[in-house]
Amino acid sequence: MDRTMWKAFLDLLPRGYGLPDADWQRRHRLVLWVLAAHVPGLALLAAVLGRGIGYVLLAPVVPLVCLALGYLLRRYRRAASVAATAGLVCSSAALVVITQGSIEAHFHFFIIIGFIALYQDWVPFLFNILFTVVSHGFGSAFQQTLIFNHPAAQQNPWLWSVLHAVGVLFASVGMLLFWRITEESQQEKDSLARQLAQTEIGRRQFTSDLLVNLARRNQSMLYRQLDIINQLEESERDPDALAELFKLDHLATRIRATPRACSSCPVSSRPARGASRCRCATCCGRRSRRPRTWSGSSSSSTSSSPWPATPSPT
Numbered sequence: 001m002d003r004t005m006w007k008a009f010l011d012l013l014p015r016g017y018g019l020p021d022a023d024w025q026r027r028h029r030l031v032l033w034v035l036a037a038h039v040p041g042l043a044l045l046a047a048v049l050g051r052g053i054g055y056v057l058l059a060p061v062v063p064l065v066c067l068a069l070g071y072l073l074r075r076y077r078r079a080a081s082v083a084a085t086a087g088l089v090c091s092s093a094a095l096v097v098i099t100q101g102s103i104e105a106h107f108h109f110f111i112i113i114g115f116i117a118l119y120q121d122w123v124p125f126l127f128n129i130l131f132t133v134v135s136h137g138f139g140s141a142f143q144q145t146l147i148f149n150h151p152a153a154q155q156n157p158w159l160w161s162v163l164h165a166v167g168v169l170f171a172s173v174g175m176l177l178f179w180r181i182t183e184e185s186q187q188e189k190d191s192l193a194r195q196l197a198q199t200e201i202g203r204r205q206f207t208s209d210l211l212v213n214l215a216r217r218n219q220s221m222l223y224r225q226l227d228i229i230n231q232l233e234e235s236e237r238d239p240d241a242l243a244e245l246f247k248l249d250h251l252a253t254r255i256r257a258t259p260r261a262c263s264s265c266p267v268s269s270r271p272a273r274g275a276s277r278c279r280c281a282t283c284c285g286r287r288s289r290r291p292r293t294w295s296g297s298s299s300s301s302t303s304s305s306p307w308p309a310t311p312s313p314t
Contacts (some may be wrong), residue, residue, distance in 0.1 A: 019120055024077055027118040031084045032070055034115055038091040039064050046098050055098055062090040078123055085124035088112040089131045093139070101149035106164065110171045117175040120182065125172070132168050136161030222256045 019027070039060040047056035066087025087241045092108040099105040109132055139147040147153075153160035212215050217221040229249045236242045 024119070025074065026079075027268055028070070028080060028084065031081075031088070031115050031118060032067060035063060035067050035070065035084055035087045037093070038087070039067065039246055042091060042094050042098065045095070049098060056186070057097060059094045063087045063094070066090065067152070078121065081121055081124045082127055085116050085119075085127050086131070089128055089135070093131075093135045096147055097139070097276060101147050109164070113168065113172050113175055117172070117179055120179055129165050129168055129172075133161050133165040136164055160161040213237060221254065222252055226252050 020313070042059040043056050043064065046052075046059050066083050069083040070080050070087065073083055087108070089112065092105075092112060095108050096105045109128075113128065117130055119125075136147050139157075148157065148160060226249065229245060229252065233242060233245050233249065234246060
């Protein structure tokens with residue numbers, strides 16, 4: 001029972017569905033632009049609040065380094081997303097330090113959740129929660145007034161750090177639902193694309209098989225027609241009628257040779273410049289050089305034909 005409930009709970013969570021590279025790069029550029037805006041913003045805020053030159057110079061250092069790493073590692077998706085996430089959460093921590101633990105500054109940890117969720121990856125998502133606990137706990141242990149500005153949190157920094165992390169986790173529930181719905185939509189889109197591709201493949205295969213069957217039927221009929229023509233040529237004695245039969249024989253032979261010649265001859269209606277012209281008389285439309293003359297007798301006319309006569313059935 002417990003295993004079934006745990007499996008049902010895991011099924012509700014997003015899988016970390018892999019985004020297409022183009023979509024991921026576009027989202028990563030957006031996160032980098034947001035992170036880049038924090039670099040001068042932190043320095044300007046420290047200067048406006050009069051925190052000293054040390055805050056002005058040191059506050060944007062870590063976000064700037066993470067920005068550079070996120071740009072240089074953009075070909076490695078997970079490393080780049082973790083670098084950009086680290087820059088955003090470090091900007092949140094720097095903002096809290098500059099404002100001396102102001103509660104309003106802690107809202108920044110919740111604001112960046114939406115940008116981190118753009119990656120649709122569990123690693124940067126969990127890194128944000130882990131960093132929230134560690135930064136709040138160690139920062140308060142190093143200096144009580146560094147992270148929190150009220151006595152209760154200063155007396156129990158780790159307890160309040162966990163409370164803040166839990167708050168960030170619950171604030172992420174909406175993002176998780178959005179993430180899950182986005183994954184389902186993407187999976188349905190991919191499934192539909194695969195079905196359309198299979199349908200298109202089946203349609204093309206059906207068309208190909210249909211054309212092949214038609215070609216085979218036509219070839220079979222042409223062979224029968226040539227057999228009949230050969231029989232008529234052997235029995236015909238009139239030279240004029242025999243000449244017409246030879247013309248009909250010639251046309252039928254060209255029609256029969258068209259599929260075989262064109263299938264082995266990659267020729268187009270307008271050949272490319274520099275390409276050699278096809279030698280196929282059927283494809284290029286050249287006139288056949290088959291002799292049209294014959295001797296008067298039927299036996300000599302039959303022997304002068306360039307095509308071997310099909311023997312008549314016994």
